[in-house]
Amino acid sequence: MKTTFTLVILLVFSFITKITAQPQAVIVTPKVGDKFVGGQEVTFSGSALDSKGNALPASSMVWKIFMNHGTGIAQHWHDGIGYAEGVKNGKFTAPKYSDHVLNEDMYFRIFLIAKDATNRTDTSFVDVFPTTSRVTINTNPAGMTLDVSGYGTLATPLVKNVPVDMGLLVAADPTYDLNGLQYKFSHWSDNSTSREIDFTVPSKDVTLTANYTLLNSSLDANKLSSVKVYPTVVSNIFSIDGMENNSENRIILYDANMKELRRILSSKSTEKVNVQDLPAGIYYLNIQSNNAQIINKIYKN
Secondary structure, X not given: OHHHHHHHHHHHHHHHHHHHOOOEEEEEEOOOOOEEOOOOEEEEEEEEEOOOOOEOOHHHEEEXXXXXXXXXXXXXXXXXXXXXXXXXXXXXXXXXXXXXXOOOOOEEEEEEEEEOXXXXXXXXXXXXXXXXXXXXXXXXXXXXXXXXXOOOEEEOOEEEEEEOOOEEEEEOOOEEEEOOEXXXXXXXXXXXXXXXXXXXXXXXXEEEEEEEEEOOOOOOHHHHOOOEEEOOEEOOEEEEEOOOOOOOEEEEEEOOOOOEEEEEEEOOOEEEEEOOOOOOEEEEEEEEEOOEEEEEEEXXX
């Protein structure tokens, strides 16, 4: 009786094992921890085994490659990166350009699906993350906006970990109004003079800066040709002479980084400005009078 009961148990266990046993999808490459850069060919390879560990043919294998970014409810998958059916190995190319290049959580997930003769399946995957460099995008003077790689207009400074060898399309406005002053685009920090550049991320941290020059006036500077600032090298007090009398004159003082320090309203033709409390360095004056403005530079010693 005991022998019969044992035999029944073994038969039931064997039946359940046959029903529940499934094939195995095995990814060989890429390995966990492998990295990619923009434009790189990423190879993948693997195998499929039946429930007994015997190799299944390549026809039992399907590969799917997705790009992922975001976490939680913001997680988002992009298909169409790669698909291969009936092969044990293959490759796909990491994009050189992407609308998600600034998403610091971007990576590829490679799926392998194995199917046996009874249509039972097993799925495995491996994630491949980019090699990145820290990219700082800035303007000089600071505080302007730039158009960056499909993200639209972004405030600066912009600091991101970006995949190496991927391209950033960055555009600067030809002119820019900041703190009541008008600037004209001059050049990038790599000496390129084109407003729109195709910047390839290097293998080391880098800063990309759009440099602007100050325009003397966006209005009619000739109206203020008689305005004088003296002395231009000053320790304590300098004078501004020749402004419109009985008019609303504005005097705006900036530091070398074009940060506004002081704003003076005056209805006099002459105004004295005390800068004794300021540290030594270069300062800029924006003098607005009679519907015109001019820019002057002073040196504090």
